[in-house]
Amino acid sequence: MIHAPARLRVVATLATLAKGDEVAFPRLRKLLDMTAGNLSTHLRKLEDAGYVQVTKTHEGRVPATYLALTDRGRAAFAEYQTALTNLLKGAGHD
Amino acid sequence: MDDDQGTSSGGSFDPADSLRVIREQTDRARDATEPDGRVLFGAWGVAWLVGYLAMWTAARETGLPTAWAGWVLAGCIVGATALTIVHSTTRTAGLRGASSRTGAMYGWTWFLGFMAYGTVLGAMGDAGASLEVQATAANGFACIVVGLMYIAGGLLFRETRMYAVGAWMLVTAAVAAFAGMPHTYLVMALAGGGGFLAMVVVEQVVRVRRRSLASPGLPAPGGAARD
Numbered sequence: 001m002i003h004a005p006a007r008l009r010v011v012a013t014l015a016t017l018a019k020g021d022e023v024a025f026p027r028l029r030k031l032l033d034m035t036a037g038n039l040s041t042h043l044r045k046l047e048d049a050g051y052v053q054v055t056k057t058h059e060g061r062v063p064a065t066y067l068a069l070t071d072r073g074r075a076a077f078a079e080y081q082t083a084l085t086n087l088l089k090g091a092g093h094d
Numbered sequence: 095m096d097d098d099q100g101t102s103s104g105g106s107f108d109p110a111d112s113l114r115v116i117r118e119q120t121d122r123a124r125d126a127t128e129p130d131g132r133v134l135f136g137a138w139g140v141a142w143l144v145g146y147l148a149m150w151t152a153a154r155e156t157g158l159p160t161a162w163a164g165w166v167l168a169g170c171i172v173g174a175t176a177l178t179i180v181h182s183t184t185r186t187a188g189l190r191g192a193s194s195r196t197g198a199m200y201g202w203t204w205f206l207g208f209m210a211y212g213t214v215l216g217a218m219g220d221a222g223a224s225l226e227v228q229a230t231a232a233n234g235f236a237c238i239v240v241g242l243m244y245i246a247g248g249l250l251f252r253e254t255r256m257y258a259v260g261a262w263m264l265v266t267a268a269v270a271a272f273a274g275m276p277h278t279y280l281v282m283a284l285a286g287g288g289g290f291l292a293m294v295v296v297e298q299v300v301r302v303r304r305r306s307l308a309s310p311g312l313p314a315p316g317g318a319a320r321d
Contacts, residue, residue: 003112005112008115012115013122015120017127018191019192020191021191021193021194022190023188024188027189028188030126031126032119084116088110088113
């Protein structure tokens, strides 16, 4: 799920937030330099997988969307990084 | 570009490439959302150095700092405060949650601390404290508030370097208080301002070392972890 580079970048960005913190959609889009449509597609897939929590709210009268990594997403990202590091170490010993 | 659509998992999979993508994006996100210590320490270092050197220069000539020196110091402090607020709010724009609440309360504590500082100094003047006593207290108390706030920041944000600056400011408070007029201002400029400026160098060294350690193939495990 997080293997595709674009989604990997989304998850890596959300993982820099401390637990309990969220980022607004436009700010996340700027951090990733992605189009809104592209980012929405990736976020939907990550949300479906249970990796990303999407909170829709209102700031005054303006609708706002906040994103955060779920515990499951954080764990999956950590496991993925460990797996990559191990693969690389294995390749180095050959 | 194909991969950026997330529809393809790419032809050949390279773990080093994936780790590089993670590292680059992690660095980019952190650089954009975390306040830059070099900017903040630099602003305060220059403010203290220029402001207190002005106070010292004026006090050397007349025994007590003159109004123009007071305005220079006030201008420096206001400038550094404005820069700190603008820089921090720009970096953390669009973020909310526990860290934002903590950061806001921390910011307000600075304000409350210096409101109390001004009030106590005013009361000392009303109670008949001499200008020399008031000047000694003004410098010492400023260093104590700054020192304790940096120590609190170090504990809150788990930033050892912030804690170290706080401890250094408490030492500066003691030295400045015993230096006497007008040397107390020189201590504030050199030890206080100099302390902040030394941290700009430390921040830069830490940054360069972190970058060189994170060369491809040598990823820091758990890239999400902070310092």
